[in-house]
Amino acid sequence: MIISNLEFLPDQKVTRHIGLVQGSSVRSKHVGRDVMAGLKNIFGGELVGYTELLQDSRVEATERMIEQARSIGADAVLNVRFSTSSITAGAAEIFVYGTAVELADHG
Amino acid sequence: MGSFIVFVVLLLTGMIFGKIAETRHLKSIIKREQQLNRLPAVASRYPPSGEGVPNYQQLLVTGNVVIASDYFKTFLSGLINIFGGRVTPFESLLDRGRREALLRMKESADAVNADLVFNVKYHTATIQQTGKGAIEVLAYGTALIPKPMLTAKA
Structure with a gap:
């Protein structure tokens, strides 16, 4: 599983966008x-x-994202972004999201 | 009277220890920045391509730091908030946070022998309740690691 914050992969072709x-x-x-x-x-x-x-x-958040991507048959997650919000004084939520895609050259 | 003494002691402690911590941190940042100068981190979205550019393998790298303001800075910024203007004590705090986060990102990129870090983004968040002054800075980007030259694909 490739995780990248680029919008594309330089040497690979994206064949299908699966979703967020x-x-x-x-x-x-x-x-x-x-x-x-x-x-x-x-x-x-x-x-x-x-x-x-x-x-x-x-x-941990990234692992959960990867798990979700794997379950829908993605090869890579692109344009990954991080976000943080504090919920109460002592706790913070970390949120990671990206686009799951299928690659031509499965690797 | 008692609480006033406590306040003054806190203020002085913050001023002295905060200054020491800040000077020491800046010194270490400058030193490490010089060491990592060879590894550029850029905000461009498009990686280099074309003739003579090696084949790259990529990896998402991150660096984060949580940094706290001291009592003196927090008090001073409260004063500035009344009159308005540049809140310099927090400007330097954020500056140190950003540079530290970027350095940590570069260090993890350097650990995997990357050539450069691409599409670098910063993300800043306040943690704890407002007014206390602790921030988290996250820097992340795509590290490009040169692959051993592959035979050209047809």
Whole structure:
């Protein structure tokens, strides 16, 4: 499965557009992390816990998208985009979407 | 009186530690940017093609960072909000966030020996409640990795 944020693949031909596929993941950190983050708001600096949380969340959302693409027989997902929205104070939703396509040269 | 002292202490802590954190971060960003200068990241949507361009394999690469403002910056931006104008304390925060995210993206592209990163997009989101000032920046793009030269297809 090829995942790309280009609208086409340079050396491959798209034979069929299957449709939009998407994956999402909502996660939150335990309270301890939130307290640490609150402290960081005084000192400034990177919130490593949140960086990892969002990265893991993004990987999971992408996996769900790939799963959906596979189930409808796609070879690649093109023009992939990421979006984030915070739901409550401690949780964020990560949303990934793209166009599932079929390629001439199945690979 | 007690709460005023706490406020002043927080303000000073934020000012000192925030400044140290910012200076150190900027220094590290500049150093790593110089190291990764050889790997261009461009926003163009069309990858190079034609004569002499190697065959590329592609991979989606991402880099993200969550970065927090300090107490002093948050307070200062609150003041600026009253009078209006450029909120410079947050401008520098966002600048560092963007550059860090791009660097992390480039680092993951470099790890797979990419030549360049294409169609780079930024995505910024505030996390936590507003007024606290923590942002997430995500940079993503398509890394082009040169394939060993294939024999030309008929």
